[in-house]
């Protein structure tokens with residue numbers, strides 16, 4: 574049988590209970606990876622892990638973890654090392670967008686929540702995994718799910734856009750600082766993808782058109798359409814790729 578592109582790799586995917594994270598975890602397992610999926614609620618995670626294990630037995634584990642809480646991330650990474658193996662791949666995918674409105678109107682608490690989950694959690698997870706890799710002298714790949722709104726003005730999604738811009742910056746700096754340790758860091762910037770997070774946009778014909786009219790392909794994506802690039806960036810096929818942000822946006826950013 575042909576070997577999978579991620580054969581032998583242990584991967585952590587945060588926000589793996591649905592949407593883009595679940596699609597990435599499923600694609601990873603199909604390519605031979607062992608995948609630990611994490612999010613706050615075990616219920617959704619368990620369903621995804623069960624579906625993956627039904628297709629690829631023994632390839633998925635579900636762990637509850639709020640990425641905005643350092644001690645829970647420490648527990649996630651230690652548990653993964655002890656029970657599954659050293660994680661050579663981390664996907665910082667967990668994300669939230671609790672405030673939809675003009676930047677001038679955001680409250681401090683919603684600002685803090687957005688930064689805590691989207692940025693601080695991704696940084697903490699990256700540092701925890703990189704520390705383990707450096708101690709073990711092992712190579713790795715850290716992938717963060719940013720957004721096209723981190724590369725452009727993001728009316729009504731300003732704080733969310735700022736966290737995604739910062740994730741892109743974090744990716745570039747970590748790529749330089751961790752290169753000597755053979756840890757590559759990249760980001761994917763999706764356009765509009767059909768998930769629970771984007772329901773506010775996809776649920777409104779007018780807001781959906783603001784994206785689709787401007788994109789070359791004139792439609793939004795399904796979560797599975799993001800997973801192929803994640804497999805590539807996690808795999809050794811991308812061994813010369815680091816510090817990059819790949820727009821998977823149906824041509825939104827070229828018009």
Ligand SMILES: NC(=O)c1ccc[n+]([C@@H]2O[C@H](COP(=O)([O-])OP(=O)(O)OC[C@H]3O[C@@H](n4cnc5c(N)ncnc54)[C@H](OP(=O)(O)O)[C@@H]3O)[C@@H](O)[C@H]2O)c1
Pocket residue numbers: 587588589590591592593594611612613614615617638639640641665666667668669690718719720721762763764765766767768769770771
């Ligand atoms: N959908 C889009 O149009 C779009 C576009 C560009 C970028 N993105 C990015 O893609 C990533 C995935 O989003 P999605 O669209 O797939 O959304 P989704 O379907 O709503 O999934 C979000 C995931 O994040 C988890 N999560 C939320 N808060 C968390 C926390 N504090 N700690 C741990 N896990 C948490 C959720 O699980 P629990 O509720 O169990 O915690 C869920 O698994 C996000 O980073 C998002 O910003 C999405």
